[in-house]
Amino acid sequence: MSSRGFPAPPPATVRSPRAVQVVEAARRLLESDGPEALTMRRLGDVLGIRAPSIYKHFPGKPALELAMIEDALIELGTALHRAVAGAARGEAVPSLLVAYRAHALAHPNLYRLATGAGLARQDMADGLEDWAGEPFYLATGEPHQAQALWAFAHGMVVLELDDRFLPDSDLDRTWAAGASAFVTAAPA
Amino acid sequence: MSSRGFPAPPPATVRSPRAVQVVEAARRLLESDGPEALTMRRLGDVLGIRAPSIYKHFPGKPALELAMIEDALIELGTALHRAVAGAARGEAVPSLLVAYRAHALAHPNLYRLATGAGLARQDMADGLEDWAGEPFYLATGEPHQAQALWAFAHGMVVLELDDRFLPDSDLDRTWAAGASAFVTAAPA
DNA sequence: TTGACAAGGCTAACGCTGTTAGCTACCCTG
DNA sequence: CAGGGTAGCTAACAGCGTTAGCCTTGTCAA
Numbered sequence: 108m109s110s111r112g113f114p115a116p117p118p119a120t121v122r123s124p125r126a127v128q129v130v131e132a133a134r135r136l137l138e139s140d141g142p143e144a145l146t147m148r149r150l151g152d153v154l155g156i157r158a159p160s161i162y163k164h165f166p167g168k169p170a171l172e173l174a175m176i177e178d179a180l181i182e183l184g185t186a187l188h189r190a191v192a193g194a195a196r197g198e199a200v201p202s203l204l205v206a207y208r209a210h211a212l213a214h215p216n217l218y219r220l221a222t223g224a225g226l227a228r229q230d231m232a233d234g235l236e237d238w239a240g241e242p243f244y245l246a247t248g249e250p251h252q253a254q255a256l257w258a259f260a261h262g263m264v265v266l267e268l269d270d271r272f273l274p275d276s277d278l279d280r281t282w283a284a285g286a287s288a289f290v291t292a293a294p295a
Numbered sequence: 296m297s298s299r300g301f302p303a304p305p306p307a308t309v310r311s312p313r314a315v316q317v318v319e320a321a322r323r324l325l326e327s328d329g330p331e332a333l334t335m336r337r338l339g340d341v342l343g344i345r346a347p348s349i350y351k352h353f354p355g356k357p358a359l360e361l362a363m364i365e366d367a368l369i370e371l372g373t374a375l376h377r378a379v380a381g382a383a384r385g386e387a388v389p390s391l392l393v394a395y396r397a398h399a400l401a402h403p404n405l406y407r408l409a410t411g412a413g414l415a416r417q418d419m420a421d422g423l424e425d426w427a428g429e430p431f432y433l434a435t436g437e438p439h440q441a442q443a444l445w446a447f448a449h450g451m452v453v454l455e456l457d458d459r460f461l462p463d464s465d466l467d468r469t470w471a472a473g474a475s476a477f478v479t480a481a482p483a
Numbered sequence: 484t485t486g487a488c489a490a491g492g493c494t495a496a497c498g499c500t501g502t503t504a505g506c507t508a509c510c511c512t513g
Numbered sequence: 514c515a516g517g518g519t520a521g522c523t524a525a526c527a528g529c530g531t532t533a534g535c536c537t538t539g540t541c542a543a
Contacts, residue, residue: 222457222459249472251472252472254464254472257454258451259446259450261450262446262447262450262451266445270416281443284439284443285446285447288476
């Protein structure tokens, strides 16, 4: 638990100082210029290095992406845990959804990277994904409700990021509709 | 409406006979060998053709993917319209969700292609996306409920396809939890 | 002081990707 | 029989992730 009022994330994978710099540069590149800009050669340019030298710090691009995803999950999990820990009684679900949406929309490219297909989940720090998803269980108190609420939040975010809703949609109301659905359906 | 009991899809883009063959081959390749196998050269091999010759039929890979996505949306929309049209009173939402899940899991790679980021939506046949999403409005009777239900279904499918749920999850129950949440929250 | 070794950079190159340019052969129409 | 469209071809380009092999620098022990 600790003084922050919610459980600490599992220990992150250790990284050399230079590896930390590489991840930071990769993240800036991804967030500012989009996923197609995250290229070993362009990342090398940012670092003042040739692309093959990056392989001195990470065995390949997937490993580098995994490091970025670990950071992203820690930050997202922290935001979600804080949201439910600080919510008034009965307000956990709406508070969680607001935090989820805000965090994802604030880091759209990182969110897409972390939730995209084809990532080597078995190489991720043990328990990190579970810890990041725990707030959904804390807010609903029931595992299937938690999974369903998570699916709703994730679906909303990806559809919103991809501009898949009708142009004049009032998405605040759609999020509210989902929140109230899961609140009224919550077990006693 | 017509005799099928639900509105017909908007007219599809016209394709030359050879273009139809190209799309069919591309679809078989994608469904059987996954997205990384859908390559212009490999597609050419399947067709007994060199990769540059494909450009006689489609201006580029995105246009070819768009054609595949149009087919996918027509099929998905047909399945969803049929599900709500044939559902007993009050059973529209569960019936819709069952059809959505079944269709997506039956064509996982095509579903991912159609719902992935970065597709040129403005080039798609007018009204096709709206028509395919219409069953969600028909099942809920309210636009924000419809969007929220769609987000839940899409989120469930992508999380299920990506194996992001805990290994021993009973996903039938999770789908049921979402269905009942939206049913009990539905307006009078 | 010197030798060994690791860390971290480099160039050259490979096989893959989507794509373009330019050529050629066939077929249908006038 | 000429012209034009259709549909194939080869060669090539730039960019991708990645590997092999080399070299310099710094540290640390003998």
